[in-house]
Amino acid sequence: MKKRINIITLLCFFLLNACQHNDKDDDFFNGSIKTVEFTKEVELKGTPIELNDAYRGTILAYDSLIVTGSGEHGHIFNIFSLNSGDKIGKICPTGQGPDDFLHGRVSGQQFQKQGDDLCLWIGDDVDKFALVNLNASIRDLSTVISKKITNMAWAKKWSNPLGISLILDNDYILARSQTEQLYRKIEDGYLPIAYHLYKGNIEVCEKDYVIYKKALIPQGAHDYYWVTTCLGSYDAIHPDHKKIAMGMTYVGQLNILDVETGDLKGYRLKESSDFKYLTNHPQESCTVYYPRISVDEKYIYALYNGRKIQELIDTGHQDESAIIHVYDWEGNPVVCLHTDKRFANMSLDPVQKYLYAIDPNQDITRYDMSFLYK
Numbered sequence: 432m433k434k435r436i437n438i439i440t441l442l443c444f445f446l447l448n449a450c451q452h453n454d455k456d457d458d459f460f461n462g463s464i465k466t467v468e469f470t471k472e473v474e475l476k477g478t479p480i481e482l483n484d485a486y487r488g489t490i491l492a493y494d495s496l497i498v499t500g501s502g503e504h505g506h507i508f509n510i511f512s513l514n515s516g517d518k519i520g521k522i523c524p525t526g527q528g529p530d531d532f533l534h535g536r537v538s539g540q541q542f543q544k545q546g547d548d549l550c551l552w553i554g555d556d557v558d559k560f561a562l563v564n565l566n567a568s569i570r571d572l573s574t575v576i577s578k579k580i581t582n583m584a585w586a587k588k589w590s591n592p593l594g595i596s597l598i599l600d601n602d603y604i605l606a607r608s609q610t611e612q613l614y615r616k617i618e619d620g621y622l623p624i625a626y627h628l629y630k631g632n633i634e635v636c637e638k639d640y641v642i643y644k645k646a647l648i649p650q651g652a653h654d655y656y657w658v659t660t661c662l663g664s665y666d667a668i669h670p671d672h673k674k675i676a677m678g679m680t681y682v683g684q685l686n687i688l689d690v691e692t693g694d695l696k697g698y699r700l701k702e703s704s705d706f707k708y709l710t711n712h713p714q715e716s717c718t719v720y721y722p723r724i725s726v727d728e729k730y731i732y733a734l735y736n737g738r739k740i741q742e743l744i745d746t747g748h749q750d751e752s753a754i755i756h757v758y759d760w761e762g763n764p765v766v767c768l769h770t771d772k773r774f775a776n777m778s779l780d781p782v783q784k785y786l787y788a789i790d791p792n793q794d795i796t797r798y799d800m801s802f803l804y805k
Contacts, residue, residue, distance in 0.1 A: 459623075459662070459706040461641045462686070462695030469756060469767040476771050477796035480787065482511050484518035490795065492780040492787045493542050493549055496565060497795075498522075506574075507535035508553075510565060520569040523553060530576060533557050538595045539667050540725060540778060550577055552598045558584035560598060580604065582632035591659065594624070597668045597675070603637075604629045605675070605690065607666065610646045610659045621646035624662055626675070626688065640693055642677075642686070649710050661709050661717075667726040670781070674760055678721030678733045681709060685721065685733060687762055698762040715741035722750040727781040730765065730803065731758040734777060750775045751791060757803065765803070772796050 456464050486499035486509055494513075501509045501521060510520035523532045534556035541552040548566040555561070560580040567575035580602060585593045594607040607626050626640035647662050664677035664686065677686035683703025688695050699705075700720070709717060719736040726732065735754040736743075743749055752775075755768040774788035779800070786798040 456697075456705055456707075459643050459645060459647055460695075460697055461644050462697055464684070464697040464699050465762065466701050467698045467762065467764050468701040469764045471765070472767045472769060474769045474771075475798045477788070477798045480513070480795040480797050481516050482518070482795065483516045484509065484511070486511070487793055488776070488789075489537060490776060490778050490787055490789050491537055491540050491542075491551070492778045492785065494780060494782040496549065497778075497787065498537070498551060498565070507532055508537075510569060520565070520572070522563055522565070522568050522574045524574060530561075530574065532561075536596075539597050541598055541668070542781075545577060554583075554596055556592060558582065560596065560604070562598075580631065582634065583629075584633060587633055594663065595666050597666075597672075599672045599690075602631045604631075605668070606633075610662060612655070621648060621658065623647075638693075640688060640690075640695075642688070642695065647706060647709055649712075649714070654714070657714050661714075662706075665722060665724050667724050667731070669726065669760060670728045676724060676726055676731045676758075676760075678724040678731075680719060680722055681717050682706060683718070683720045685731065685756075685758055685762065687760065696762060698758065698764075715739070715744065719743060719750060721756075722752075722775070723777055725777055725779040725786070727779055727784075729759065731760065732756075732777065732779055732786065733758065734774075735767075749791075755786075768798075770796075770798060 485502040487502040488500035491498040497511045497513050499509050501507055505525060506521045507523035509518050512519050523535045525532060532555040536554040536556050543550045548564050550562050550564045553561050553563050561576045562578040564575040564577045589608050591609045591611045594609045597605040605626055605628055610624055611622050623643035623646045625642055627636050628638040629635060630637050643662055648658055661681050664679045666675055666677045668675050673690055675688040683700035685698045717740055721733045722736055723734040724731060733756045734752055735756045736750060736752045751773040753770045753773045757765040759765055772790055774790040777786055777788040779786050784801045784804055786800050788796050
């Protein structure tokens with residue numbers, strides 16, 4: 432009898448602790464959370480890739496082409512052939528004309544095929560999105576725009592720029608607002624991160640997706656930037672536009688949002704910090720988890736850092752890492768990859784199944800992911 436009572440007591444203890452943990456998460460996250468763990472590990476050796484002209488920062492790979500930041504004045508992106516390494520085009524001239532760009536954003540790696548031509552959605556971060564025909568731009572030695580969505584000036588609705596914008600079919604735009612101070616006073620004084628479905632322009636919002644119930648405000652936080660970013664994530668959309676993957680930067684969690692139903696699920700790494708941890712610890716003691724992700728129709732590749740912000744400051748490594756967590760689109764951990772170089776940005780080629788990574792020295796390395804698709 433005594434043994435049975437002890438077992439019941441232990442069960443109650445574990446249930447109570449589980450409920451308390453969930454209460455902490457439920458204060459902020461508007462979905463279910465499941466604890467996950469990676470048990471399979473694979474080491475990868477890469478192949479160096481040489482590009483024969485200036486580039487920096489951005490890399491987006493698709494089949495035989497790679498789009499990079501230009502590193503030059505006058506235009507924002509370069510196009511290289513992965514077969515020859517030569518620069519074969521440059522796109523997005525800088526300026527204030529209707530077909531010019533003040534800024535260039537390619538978040539989400541939103542390639543689109545038009546017949547035999549490859550196109551890429553590019554936002555100017557001010558008021559428009561342009562579908563740039565890459566093959567036609569290479570042929571014509573200019574920026575060929577197949578389609579534009581205008582009147583998307585975020586400042587009409589928000590005080591901060593949109594965190595990410597994903598272009599769907601039929602001129603629908605999924606845009607993520609960021610945590611920001613409200614013009615009107617409410618209890619916590621901040622508007623939490625959310626997705627908004629716009630039709631054609633920012634004036635017509637058809638649906639809101641509540642990701643967080645409220646903003647997360649760390650105790651004693653005097654840095655507005657920290658308030659606005661501590662619930663941030665790096666997001667990408669499934670090629671069929673039905674799901675969005677969100678790799679959280681400061682919580683060890685991958686979120687998956689069903690665009691059709693609005694269902695939101697979080698997949699939390701075992702023994703990682705929860706949302707409440709961010710509220711009562713200084714910024715420098717918090718951990719960087721997923722600073723980048725890249726996706727295709729089958730998998731989500733999440734660059735995993737796992738180090739404290741203070742350590743990154745002390746070592747100067749910033750977001751560089753040599754670990755990639757691979758999930759499927761149901762949130763199941765597939766494999767933990769260990770690369771032979773540290774890098775801070777990456778792009779998965781959905782055709783050839785190569786993962787391209789760029790390190791702080793701007794060296795590009797290619798990793799063969801085809802073994803995951805057999």
